[in-house]
Amino acid sequence: MEPEVLILGAGPGGATAALALSARGIPCRLIDQAVFPRDKVCGDALSGKVALTLRRIDPALISDLELQSFALGSHGVSFIAPNGRRLDIPFRKAPDPLHPPGFIAARMDFDNWLFRKASAAPGVSVHTGIRISRFKRTANGWEVSDKDGKQVFHARVVIAADGCLSRFAREHGGMQMEDEHHCAGLRAYYDGVEDLDPNGFIELHFVPEFLPGYFWIFPLSGGRANVGVGIRSDVARKRKINLREDMLKLIKSHPEFSRRFRNASILGQIQGCGLPLGSKRRPISGDGFMLVGDAGALIDPFTGEGIGNAMISGLKAAETIEACRGDYSARTLVQYDESVYRRLWPELSLSKRMQELVRYPWLFNLVVNKATRSQELRDTISCMFEDIDLRGKLSDPRFYLRVLLA
Ligand SMILES: Cc1cc2nc3c(=O)[nH]c(=O)nc-3n(C[C@H](O)[C@H](O)[C@H](O)COP(=O)(O)OP(=O)(O)OC[C@H]3O[C@@H](n4cnc5c(N)ncnc54)[C@H](O)[C@@H]3O)c2cc1C
Structure with a gap:
């Protein structure tokens, strides 16, 4: 019996989907062209969303990550304004050195760690070193194969988590590269x-x-x-x-x-x-498929953060598969789009507006100048990392008026 679910790509998005399916007792096949450990060009910063997603799947995962010598705890961010002024903002008002909210870890190590966890999870069949380049729609779902047709797999639903150059997203998901969203x-x-x-x-x-x-x-x-x-x-x-x-x-x-x-x-x-970049809302599912992570263009347009969003969408894809009960039609899978964007769109759209604001260096300089002098303002910005409603203030002109008058 072949598993119904095929996950293409075992990066953070695909590996998370596999772990979340396994936790639900749903078997899947996980395929990657690379043999792990493999590198991925990245800034290597793992935001609080990574820790939260791992904790949601299994709290033991985050405890294990905290023990890994490759993962450096990250407790905050320094913004350096165009005029050179520096603003240090802790991710939490009261930092806890034992449980950092974020980490920095070379992707060679982090992805390998996550891939090993997914490979060891019950019900996950893993194939590495196989580059999938053909996708054929069949009466029951999909036939996917490598270039020579030597490796052929069948599945009822495909979770395409094959990254920023996703062939599946281009050929079947209608995704195109648009310079202003890239x-x-x-x-x-x-x-x-x-x-x-x-x-x-x-x-x-x-x-x-x-x-x-x-x-x-x-x-x-x-x-x-x-x-x-x-x-x-x-x-x-x-x-x-x-x-x-x-x-x-x-x-x-x-x-x-x-x-x-x-x-x-x-x-x-x-x-x-x-x-x-996820600065534009696009369809990320269709008949028999869902696009996860970079394949679904879900990177934050202000911070460039994509690992946490890939993992959140991987988790949402697994939740959708469980909820669909075998109906993988476009009409049913659209609940994946709704669920992903319900969680991510408020911050993606906000980040889009913030990306536009950064075009005005004087405004950036002003906020940083004021914030370096005001503990209250620094605390507000610090809370914004944990609270999306507060982050909304950054795109509200009244916020800047208050800063100006502070
Ligand atoms: C310069 C740069 C800096 C960044 N900095 C950060 C940062 O600091 N923090 C952050 O959160 N995000 C950052 N990002 C974004 C982040 O790297 C991505 O959002 C993240 O890797 C997306 O994960 P993913 O699982 O969707 O895709 P990927 O990590 O790209 O994984 C895709 C997997 O699919 C496999 N694959 C691809 N095609 C095929 C195929 N045909 N057949 C089989 N397998 C295939 C690949 O081998 C790969 O393992 C950065 C990106 C760049 C480019």
Whole structure:
């Protein structure tokens, strides 16, 4: 008996879907073209949503992650405004060093850890090193196979979690790359960057060169750092930005970065990858399929966070399969879209507006200047990480008026 459910891609979205199906006693097949451990170009920051999703599936997962030496606890974020002023915001008002709200972990390690958990879960059959390139609709669902047709699998429903270049999403989900809803990103690993935050604060530098995107420095275990830059693809194209050259130029010429990187050495290559942004609401299911994570373009357009959203959508796909009771028609699976967007759309649409606000550096400078002087404002922003209703204030003009008058 072949499992009814086939998950394409064993990254955070696919592995989470497999774990959540297993927890519900629903067998599935999990296929990936890579053999794990495998790398994924990323900033490696795991937000609070990652911890929350793991806890929802099984609290033992988050306790296990906390024990892993590759996972550095992250307790906050530093925003550096275009004028250079720095605003340190803890993720929680009262930090708990034993249970960090977020983590930073190289994807080579985190994805491998999650993949191993999914592989060991009851009812999950795993196939790696198989690149799926053909999808055929059949009377009962799908026939999927590799290029030569040597590996053929059948399933009634496909969870496509095959990432930002998802072939399935393009061919069957109607997804297209749109420059204004897409970001170009680069990542490099460095050793020896100075002044990394001892509490694992991630640094987002909104330097004028890359607005409305940012340059980041994220500390990693072992004293390394994940360093990179992301900018909307339409802006990069219009301004003819060469991300690689401009990032290296910034590190070399900027007074603060040139000091912090003076003894640093780059580890391996600078690598690039696209980020399909969730700044537009799109259909993410259809007859016999659901699109999860990057395949469904669910990355936060302001922060670039996609791992937590991939995992949330993986969990929602499993919940939908359980609720559908074998009816995988488009009419039934549309409840997946509703469930994902009910959870994510308030923050995705808000982040879209915030991405637009960052186009006005003076406004950013103003908020950061004021917040560095006001504990109350810092506390409000800190609470915004946990409370989406509060985050809504950031896109309300009255908030800025209050800041101005504070
Ligand atoms: C430069 C950059 C920085 C980023 N920084 C962050 C960050 O700091 N924090 C954050 O939360 N997010 C970040 N993101 C976004 C994050 O990387 C993605 O949102 C996340 O990886 C999505 O997970 P996923 O499971 O949907 O896809 P993926 O992680 O891409 O996994 C897809 C899987 O599908 C497999 N696959 C693909 N095609 C096939 C095929 N044909 N057959 C079989 N298998 C296939 C792949 O091998 C892969 O294992 C960043 C992205 C970029 C590009």
